[in-house]
Amino acid sequence: MPEGGRARSLVEAYVHLDLVASGGSAQASVTEAPDGWLVRAGGLEVLVPYEAEQAARQSGTTFGAGVSELLDAGQWVRIGATYASRALESGLFFTADPSPDPARFHTVVADWSFAADAVAEALKFLPERAGELPPEAFWTEMGRSARDAEPGRFTRAKLESDLAFYRQSLADFRRLHTEDT
Structure with a gap:
């Protein structure tokens, strides 16, 4: 897992980076990886598995299905x-x-x-x-x-x-x- 953690949606990844990364999500870049998107900012990266983003969209949740592992x-x-x-x-x-x-x-x-x-x-x-x-x-x-x-x-x-x-x-x-x- 990337140093920054695992997000349940792209939105959750951006929110997390806004809280913990230098420059926040405004400085973020997104690249595709074999198992999901890597969102990077301020020396941190967050993995958003393709299935997690799909589950978020299907469930109609903004931040993702299930309980967050990134934000308390x-x-x-x-x-x-x-x-x-x-x-x-x-x-x-x-x-x-x-x-x-x-x-x-x-x-x-x-x-x-x-x-x-x-x-x-x-x-x-x-x-x-x-x-x-x-x-x-x-x-x-x-x-x-x-x-x-x-x-x-x-x-x-x-x-x-x-x-x-x-x-x-x-x-x-x-x-x-x-x-x-």
């Missing part, structure tokens, strides 16, 4: 919060400027979608009857520091609430602005 639960929650913050800000600017702009509309939609999908990824780490994410769901410094700073963000109730809020915000934005674009 704390990172997914932070990613979700980052995209939600972007969606809120972009949505306000979109609403303030009444001129139709499909690109700006799609940016807000994508940000709300990614926010919801990232929280859904964190929920995958939650054991079936558990009320909060277990310590082993946090293996990166970023993930552990997020949990240490705000342990209440990693309960089932909070994650499900965030997921519902992000999905509802996406639905509301689409309902309110679909005719604007």
